[in-house]
Each structure stands twice: as structure tokens, then as C-alpha cells.
Amino acid sequence: MKLSHYPVYIQSAFYAVVLAVLGYFVVSWAAPALSTASLFAIGLLLGGFLIPLFTRPPVPAAIPTTTLYVGNLPYRANEASVRALFEEFGQVLSVRLMKDKHTGKRRGFGFVEMPSDAALAAQQALNDSEFQQRTLKVREANERKDEEDETEQSA
Secondary structure, eight states, rough: GGGGGGGGHHHHHHHHHHHHHHHHHHHHHHTSOHHHHHHHHHHHHHHHHHHHHHHHHHHHGGGOOOEEEEEEEOOOOOOHHHHHHTTTTTOOEEEEEEEEEEEOOOOEEEEEEEEHHHHHHHHHHHOOOHHHHHHHHHHHHOOOOHHHHHHHHHH
């Protein structure tokens, strides 16, 4: 699995460890007279400048995406299990499982955002398939109605 599939904070931690180890060997070889505190301060400064260069999240506009509606989800399903199911077909950009406003319990449906080609493959493979003893309904999600549209219709 590619490192870019992980959240930015995990990517940053990975790069920080790699830079720290490499920096320790390079600086201890190049300037063995520096104190440990100086080496640590230099490492923090360099890491603060270099890590953001390596850990840029993908630009959402650059990747054509599709949001899938996933219905008939088991109530015990969580974001991680749904993400793992859909990652078999490609990168999952986001998973949102809907919850009841008053009780906080899951409502049995959600949305998965993926690149368009992976979303099509996932939709074809997972629609009417069984997941945790429930038959999933996977469709392309309808566009969300804006609040302005709703107020115009009610007026």
C-alpha cells in the first residue's frame, strides 16, 4: 500500500523518523563536535521545513471523484470496515456513515468518495453483495440540495 493513502499526520510521522535517522548519521559524521542539543535543534528546524514538502495531500480537483451511496449497511459497521471493503477496488478518499441526530446511533447508510474509475468498479462489484450478513445497495449518490434551493421551493 502506498504511503499517500494514509492521513497526512501518519505520513509526517514516517518522514520525521526517516529524516531523524538519516540526519543523525549525516551530522554525526560531518560535525562530530556538535552537542546533542544542537543536533536536536537543527533536526527540528530542518524537519519543520522539509516534512511539509513531502506530505501534501492530493488536490481534490485534480482527481475526478464520485460519491457512492451505500445503503442497507449493518448498524455495527464502522468507517474502518467500510473503508477496508471499498479499498479493494481503489483509493478511498472519504467515508461518512450517517448517524441519528438525537440518539447518535448509525442509520444504516453512508457515503464513500473514491476516484471515478474505482467507484464504478466498486459499485458494480458490491451492489447486491453481502456484507456482515446484509445485502448492500451501492449507487452513485445524488447531488446534495443546497439550502438556497430548499428555501426557494418552500417560498
